[in-house]
Amino acid sequence: MIIFLMFVFGALIGSFLNVVALRLPSEERFWRGRSHCVFCNKLLHWFELIPLVSFLWQGGKCRDCKKNISWRYILIEIATGGLFSGTYYFLSGQSLFYFWPTLICYLIIISVLEIIFLIDLKEGIIFDLLIWPFIVLILVFWILSGANWLIFLLSGLGCAAFFGAQYLLSRGKWIGAGDIGLGFLLGAWLGFPAILVALFFSYVVGALIGLVLIILKKKSWASSLPFAVFLIPGAFFALFWGHRIVSWYIGLVGRF
Ligand SMILES: [Zn+2]
Structure with a gap:
């Protein structure tokens, strides 16, 4: 059951990672502004933003302009769900004291790596901002653990x-x-x-x-x-x- 919840949580985070990876290179302020269709710019309703469900229900098309939404989005949602539930399962043998900090640290690193993956795939660049703070994070984590x-x-x-x-x-x-x-x-x-x-x-x-x-x-x-x-x-x-x-x-x- 918790594994399933981790999958749902991962899919939600995955849908957020898609937006960050899309907006970070274009310098669009990703913490502001609602999600919109990349083709016709129509603002999306809440029911068009449910990970996996919306994509399947709309047949992978924008409700307005009927252009195909990239498979990349749903694949990243599924992959993030799988990685999050997989990490939970992988770490589940640990003592509770060690389990939660490790899980949180790993999920942050996994999310950042997915953003790097998406940006490199599309633009062929890697941002330093996505690298150096997280090297510090992981080294501090190892020292503390x-x-x-x-x-x-x-x-x-x-x-x-x-x-x-x-x-x-x-x-x-x-x-x-x-x-x-x-x-x-x-x-x-x-x-x-x-x-x-x-x-x-x-x-x-x-x-x-x-x-x-x-x-x-x-x-x-x-x-x-x-x-x-x-x-x-x-x-x-x-x-x-x-x-x-x-x-x-x-x-x-x-x-x-
Ligand atoms: Zn559209």
Whole structure:
């Protein structure tokens, strides 16, 4: 039951994240002004703003101009619901004293990562405002929670250095400057060795999707893809399955 409520809560937050990601790059003041249709600017009624339900009920179209509302919105609502309920389930073994602060911190980081994902997907940029305050947040959280925070700090620095080297070698062609900060944030959040799982996942999925796009002739070998779009799903994958994959791998290597 609580898992279901977490899904509903996540879907509501997801619908808010969509708005933030849409308005942040355009400098539209997102804390003011009611939601409107992106095509005809018509203000939306409350019943057009219910996550998932409104989209399905209206058949994915604006009630006025009948233009198709992007699938991106409903996918993000579902994904956020899934991530929130998944995180709740994932942390549920912890003691209550540790559970709530960790849950709140993780849900904030997940939400910010989703905004970074959406903006990078559409605009190909990563805002520093969405990176550095949250690196501070996660490091303060590790220190307060009594975790071995040095490991998380070093994982963050290591991941940032790894991207920084690629940035310098390729003169910014393989990877953007914004990915360096994102690498720091993800390393400091996931820690070692889970960050390696996130990196591995991102490179494999990124290479596969890149190859498919080249075969479909949507991209050429020279064009680059926004890397955060692979890195962030990779981080979510590593959050839930990272430790299991690492222990499986160690077991596999140990046999030789
Ligand atoms: Zn409209």
